[in-house]
Amino acid sequence: MSDKRGILQFMGVANLILAALFIFFSLPFFWKQYHVLRTWPETDAQVLRSDVVSRRAAAHEQLYAAKLEILYTVDGEPITVDLTSYESSNYQATQSRAAELPIGSHHLIRYDPQNPTQARIGAGWNARFFAVPLLMLGIGALFGLVAAVLLVIAGLA
Numbered sequence: 555m556s557d558k559r560g561i562l563q564f565m566g567v568a569n570l571i572l573a574a575l576f577i578f579f580s581l582p583f584f585w586k587q588y589h590v591l592r593t594w595p596e597t598d599a600q601v602l603r604s605d606v607v608s609r610r611a612a613a614h615e616q617l618y619a620a621k622l623e624i625l626y627t628v629d630g631e632p633i634t635v636d637l638t639s640y641e642s643s644n645y646q647a648t649q650s651r652a653a654e655l656p657i658g659s660h661h662l663i664r665y666d667p668q669n670p671t672q673a674r675i676g677a678g679w680n681a682r683f684f685a686v687p688l689l690m691l692g693i694g695a696l697f698g699l700v701a702a703v704l705l706v707i708a709g710l711a
Contacts, residue, residue: 559708566704569697576694583687590677594664599626599675601659602634606652611643618645620652626663628670635673 603623611617620640626633640651655661655675666672677683 562704562708566701566708569701569704573694573696573698573701576690576697580687580690580694583690584684587677587684587687590664590674591679591683594666594674594677596662596664597626597628598660599624599663599673601655601657601661604652604655604657606645606648608645615643616645617641617643618648620648620655622655622675624661624663624673624675626665626673628665631670633665633670635671637673637675639675 601622602625603621605621606618607621608616608618618641619638622637622639624635624637626635639655640648642648642651661675663673663675664677665674674683681688
């Protein structure tokens, strides 16, 4: 019975370590997105080009990207920037995202005041903008839950 308990404790601690790592590594991603929302000014941008392009991701896999060219003004100077607003292996999902940003449409963007050619479209307090850190946090929480269950079972064994 103690061998089973030891294995459960080992697995529980291993899952707890993985949980801590995922949560720890999600923090810089949260910070970066938070920093963009707090320090990068907003301005209106016009979509000049909106295309779906493809590229090879792996041996037999295709990746699609919604590529944009936007125009906005910073301190009276016009700036034109190419952005990728979405990437996926699903062509329809990428096409749908590109359709949300048609040529001629106007959208709020945030730009880096230190380097105005760095811009984010769709930046806001929403799940889409925080998708990567939220995914990492969710995986960390899942490992934490597994760790808790394993450690409770080990305590009962």
